[in-house]
Amino acid sequence: MTKIKEFIYLYFKTFIIIFSILSLTSVTPFWWISLLSIIFFIWNIFNKKEKLSLCIIFLSLTVLLNIFNFTILIPAKKWGDKLQAEWNKTGYDSAWLSNAQESINIADRAIEDFKLKYGTYPNSLSDIKEFFIDSHDRSYRIKQSDGQTNGVTFFYEKLDSNKFYLAGVGKDGLIKTDDDLLPQISKEQKKTTGLVKYEIKSFTPQELDRERKVLEMLRKAKKLDKIFNK
Numbered sequence: 460m461t462k463i464k465e466f467i468y469l470y471f472k473t474f475i476i477i478f479s480i481l482s483l484t485s486v487t488p489f490w491w492i493s494l495l496s497i498i499f500f501i502w503n504i505f506n507k508k509e510k511l512s513l514c515i516i517f518l519s520l521t522v523l524l525n526i527f528n529f530t531i532l533i534p535a536k537k538w539g540d541k542l543q544a545e546w547n548k549t550g551y552d553s554a555w556l557s558n559a560q561e562s563i564n565i566a567d568r569a570i571e572d573f574k575l576k577y578g579t580y581p582n583s584l585s586d587i588k589e590f591f592i593d594s595h596d597r598s599y600r601i602k603q604s605d606g607q608t609n610g611v612t613f614f615y616e617k618l619d620s621n622k623f624y625l626a627g628v629g630k631d632g633l634i635k636t637d638d639d640l641l642p643q644i645s646k647e648q649k650k651t652t653g654l655v656k657y658e659i660k661s662f663t664p665q666e667l668d669r670e671r672k673v674l675e676m677l678r679k680a681k682k683l684d685k686i687f688n689k
Contacts, residue, residue, distance in 0.1 A: 471507065471509060475510060475513065475514075478496040478499045478500065478517070479513075481495060481496045482496040482497075482517050482520060482524070483524070485525045485527075485528055486527065486528045486532060490525060493521050496517065496521050497521050497522065500514045500515075500517055500518035500521070550599065550632070551599050551629075551630045552598060552600065553598065555597040555600075555610075556640075559599075559627055559640055560640065560643065561673070562594075562596070562613075563596070563613055563625065563627055563640060563641075564670065565590075565593070565673055565674060566584065566592050566593070566594060566613060566615075567642035567654065568670065568674055569587050569589070569590045569592055569674070569677075570584075570615075570623065570625065571651070571652065572674075573586070573589070574653060576589075578620070579621075580617045580620065580621070580622075580623045580653055581617065582617055583617075584613070584615050589678055590677040590678055592677070594612050594613050595610035595611065595613070596612070596627030596628055596640055597609075597610035598627065599611050599627065599628050601632075611627070613625060613627055614626050614627070614628070614634040614635070618655065622654075623655070624654075624655050624656065625642055625654060626639040626642075627639060627640030641654075641658050642658070643657070643659070643662075644658070645661070646659060
């Protein structure tokens with residue numbers, strides 16, 4: 460034991476540097492290595508008592524970094540891994556249904572806006588230039604050719620200048636079946652819509668306000684995209 464102590468004393472400055480560097484492992488998956496730094500700094504405080512200020516600073520830093528790691532970084536990583544796992548799931552996922560419903564509702568409003576402006580419905584969703592349209596039904600996700608997971612594109616079909624079909628695939632992953640995800644419209648919109656299939660919904664003032672804000676946001680986003688991509 461005496462020889463070990465003498466060895467440490469002989470190369471003390473080197474040990475200070477090494478354990479100071481190792482203290483930074485506190486915020487890595489190898490956080491347990493930083494425990495060696497804590498042990499060394501505490502040992503020095505009660506034994507050699509050299510460079511006490513530096514040791515106390517690094518001891519405090521190591522402890523604080525470990526606390527930060529266990530209270531912030533590790534929980535955040537677990538949450539991120541869980542979110543990524545959920546995102547990578549394929550098939551139907553009801554957790555994404557509300558997102559998909561809002562997206563298809565917004566797409567319907569953008570299509571109707573196109574009709575008001577040009578007198579006919581777009582031939583495809585890509586014809587709509589005034590808005591950024593999220594055209595994916597994320598309640599049913601598939602592996603893309605590039606290996607990424609994404610929702611199935613909404614099915615859109617212009618039947619004539621006054622009628623169109625818009626739907627998500629629904630639980631079975633197939634279009635034009637009984638469980639298709641359909642746009643929701645109000646009773647008032649029923650009088651003017653070109654949709655051939657839809658669901659009637661009583662929207663709350665808050666829902667209508669959110670819808671307007673989302674449409675406005677998508678319109679502004681499209682304008683900015685045009686500016687930056689000129």
